[in-house]
Amino acid sequence: MAPKTNLQLIQECDNFPYYEDDSEFYERHMSNYHTFKVNGCNAVLGYIPNSIVEKFHWIENDWKVDSTARTVTLMAAPDAEPAVRNEIMTRLIAEAVRRETFEVLKGWRNEMYPIYAPGGKFLMEIERCASPLFGIITYGVHMTGYVEDEKEGMKLWVARRSKTKQTYPNMLDNTAAGGMSTGEHPYACAIREAAEEASIPAAVFEERARPVGVLTYFYVRDARAGGETGLLQPEIEYVYDIKLDASHTVKPCDSEVEDFRLWTVDEVRQSLKEGEWKPNCAVVILDFLIRHGILTPENEPDYLEIMARIHRRLPFPTVKFLK
Amino acid sequence: MAPKTNLQLIQECDNFPYYEDDSEFYERHMSNYHTFKVNGCNAVLGYIPNSIVEKFHWIENDWKVDSTARTVTLMAAPDAEPAVRNEIMTRLIAEAVRRETFEVLKGWRNEMYPIYAPGGKFLMEIERCASPLFGIITYGVHMTGYVEDEKEGMKLWVARRSKTKQTYPNMLDNTAAGGMSTGEHPYACAIREAAEEASIPAAVFEERARPVGVLTYFYVRDARAGGETGLLQPEIEYVYDIKLDASHTVKPCDSEVEDFRLWTVDEVRQSLKEGEWKPNCAVVILDFLIRHGILTPENEPDYLEIMARIHRRLPFPTVKFLK
Incomplete structure (x- = not known):
């Protein structure tokens, strides 16, 4: 070697590509992802590959998936406590574990990773091994x-x-x-x-x-x-x-x-x-x-x-x- | 204070704004600039405010200004030596000095700053006080x-x-x-x-x-x-x-x-x-x-x-x- x-x-x-290297390629590339958001917060929190969006069993009322805007939004009330969002996320991930939808979920860590809103406000958390499915930091x-x-x-x-x-x-x-x-x-x-x-x-x-x-x-x-x-x-x-x-x-x-x-x-x-x-x-x-x-x-x-x-x-x- | x-x-x-903060704002903002290029090199070397592009006396054959694509290209032959590009640049700047077109040119330093192509190849140089007119690094x-x-x-x-x-x-x-x-x-x-x-x-x-x-x-x-x-x-x-x-x-x-x-x-x-x-x-x-x-x-x-x-x-x- x-x-x-x-x-x-x-x-x-x-x-991951840079916009400034080739803006057309970058924008084409971004069409492979849905953005991950939570209701009431305008910021994008992560990118989810379209292929992953298709495999999840999104529960109505919990989630809004917009395949035109390519967004996945967690639909807790805008002023909800983090615990409410956590429950919605836990329900989704548990179902994916039950169905054995994703390989990465077999590496369960029992360790929670945080997700923040602009300004550093704590929004919610997610099991460590599930975090790459949502592309969060x-x-x-x-x-x-x-x-x-x-x-x-x-x-x-x-x-x-x-x-x-x-x-x-x-x-x-x-x-x-x-x-x-x-x-x-x-x-x-x-x-x-x-x-x-x-x-x-x-x-x-x-x-x-x-x-x-x-x-x-x-x-x-x-x-x-x-x-x-x-x-x-x-x-x-x-x-x-x-x-x-x-x-x-x-x-x-x-x-x-x-x-x-x-x-x-x-x-x-x-x-x-x-x-x-x-x-x-x-x-x-x-x-x-x-x-x-x-x-x-x-x-x-x-x-x-x-x-x-x-x-x-x-x-x-x-x-x-x-x- | x-x-x-x-x-x-x-x-x-x-x-300077970031694309990822607000892509629409960024793209609108970029319409305020022409990109600076040299013939034969695809890379953008700097951004020139449109208001500056309007004030320069671009010499035909030396320069190609495309106001639709918003590019200013220095037209030396693609395989020209740096000295040829330097001459074209010097001619342009000297005329702007003579006409007192720009305030920044009154701070003449008699010091040359380099401009590079991708891969670090030396392309040309420009008088230090003129460099912000072209927005080069x-x-x-x-x-x-x-x-x-x-x-x-x-x-x-x-x-x-x-x-x-x-x-x-x-x-x-x-x-x-x-x-x-x-x-x-x-x-x-x-x-x-x-x-x-x-x-x-x-x-x-x-x-x-x-x-x-x-x-x-x-x-x-x-x-x-x-x-x-x-x-x-x-x-x-x-x-x-x-x-x-x-x-x-x-x-x-x-x-x-x-x-x-x-x-x-x-x-x-x-x-x-x-x-x-x-x-x-x-x-x-x-x-x-x-x-x-x-x-x-x-x-x-x-x-x-x-x-x-x-x-x-x-x-x-x-x-x-x-x-």
């Missing part, structure tokens, strides 16, 4: 543990995913990462995942980790993600750097990680070229290498395109953590 | 000198612009910054500006500065930029952090800077709220505060919108520094 360029790694995660945290070695320079703590993981088994992963469920805040999620996945104690995280930005991309799911292909997964990943002591050893805690290795930047870059990384973890590493001055405008010909693509402005409302 | 939010500061720099570098003070925490070297500067007199500015002319690379430009504007010796820069990313935004010029308003200035700013010793004093070198002060993060944040910063320098500071974990997802409600807006994917081809 030819070595992958860094831009190719980005393109594996950010592969999902939120997560990723963190990179690293060491400044006096002799060998910077080294990164790299995880190898367990061989038995449902998705991307045996691929390389960030030091720790995880999805944010309803109500969770990025920092709290990061501190939990650091402990659960990489045995990093909360006190170490609090002293040594810092938030360094957020990465966003618009992912069209392929076979490696499992389940139906072509589902949309616009993602927001809050990113943390953890500068660890050379004496600190990162070790697995739960069964999700096979092992950890402390790699030089050259070893990391070689493994990226060889396509060994889970796609969205490669994005996190590339951002790390850019922020730490290892990838530069002069040594990475696609520097500009990479930076814009991993900070994509998504076309849906997003969370606001209010002060 | 009400204190400015960080998002408001970003909006002052990134104020311009490139620059910005850097932030900072100190880790044991008692007071992080402090930033902030410049006050000279009272006599043509643009944004007396406003706050980054430690050093400057535009990249044809042929210049970011690192070389940064090292030059650090010496010229902040008396930072090349050896100090080489030891202590690192490239940390690139900021991009689409600026619609207002009165503060000088000259015609409504001209477009999509910008790309390569960003550097310079971690200085507490003993190092940053001092002005040329006449562009009034003085430097070493400010705490709180002092910097207060001055941002008070609107004291040149708009695109505020963007650089906000990115710095995010990368250094001072602005966080939890304390900045517009974290996501800010990060996407300052890494905007511009709709024109960009430079590639080839390895």
Whole structure:
């Protein structure tokens, strides 16, 4: 296999078309989707492939499907509480599970993901594995543990995913990462995942980790993600750097990680070229290498395109953590 | 004056509309512009306001203006050398200077800015002050000198612009910054500006500065930029952090800077709220505060919108520094 360029790694995660690249193609492409809305809120919350719209058993009164405007609207009263919308969604998904309509619903997580209105108002939630059916934004945290070695320079703590993981088994992963469920805040999620996945104690995280930005991309799911292909997964990943002591050893805690290795930047870059990384973890590493001055405008010909693509402005409302 | 939010500061720099916010408004808005092209290259290189197209004296054979398709095309042969395109552009601009057609041309810089084709091929160049008439991408570098003070925490070297500067007199500015002319690379430009504007010796820069990313935004010029308003200035700013010793004093070198002060993060944040910063320098500071974990997802409600807006994917081809 030819070595992958860094831009190719980005393109594996950010592969939904851009209007500005070819507006006619984009508009034609958009006719493959229904927009997902809730009654009383003008914003589009996600895109649902037409093929998925056809397979759901939409319950009248609960849902309004307009195949001309290509919209699917959840019909709770405009001023309904989130719980009312949740019930309608749960009813729909439960029926799809019963009928075994969708592959992705076989990966039930029992974890709820939030959906927000403009201004960051919490609208409702949806079971994690059902979220790509509606193409809503999902939120997560990723963190990179690293060491400044006096002799060998910077080294990164790299995880190898367990061989038995449902998705991307045996691929390389960030030091720790995880999805944010309803109500969770990025920092709290990061501190939990650091402990659960990489045995990093909360006190170490609090002293040594810092938030360094957020990465966003618009992912069209392929076979490696499992389940139906072509589902949309616009993602927001809050990113943390953890500068660890050379004496600190990162070790697995739960069964999700096979092992950890402390790699030089050259070893990391070689493994990226060889396509060994889970796609969205490669994005996190590339951002790390850019922020730490290892990838530069002069040594990475696609520097500009990479930076814009991993900070994509998504076309849906997003969370606001209010002060 | 009400204190400015960080998002408001970003909006002052990134104020060209987004297709995804309101596609009908966007398309109506685009009818105010002609696209700028060169013969033989399919890409759009910039947007020219219709009011500017009307005022230029387009020379037949040199230029093709199509008011139905709303395109202005520079008609050198498709395989022409850049010098041929440059001559055509120079002829047009010289005539506009002679007739005093445009205010912006009174700020002649005698500095050439490059224009690239897709793939990063150098197409031609244009006098710096004329570039907003064509709405082409311009490139620059910005850097932030900072100190880790044991008692007071992080402090930033902030410049006050000279009272006599043509643009944004007396406003706050980054430690050093400057535009990249044809042929210049970011690192070389940064090292030059650090010496010229902040008396930072090349050896100090080489030891202590690192490239940390690139900021991009689409600026619609207002009165503060000088000259015609409504001209477009999509910008790309390569960003550097310079971690200085507490003993190092940053001092002005040329006449562009009034003085430097070493400010705490709180002092910097207060001055941002008070609107004291040149708009695109505020963007650089906000990115710095995010990368250094001072602005966080939890304390900045517009974290996501800010990060996407300052890494905007511009709709024109960009430079590639080839390895």
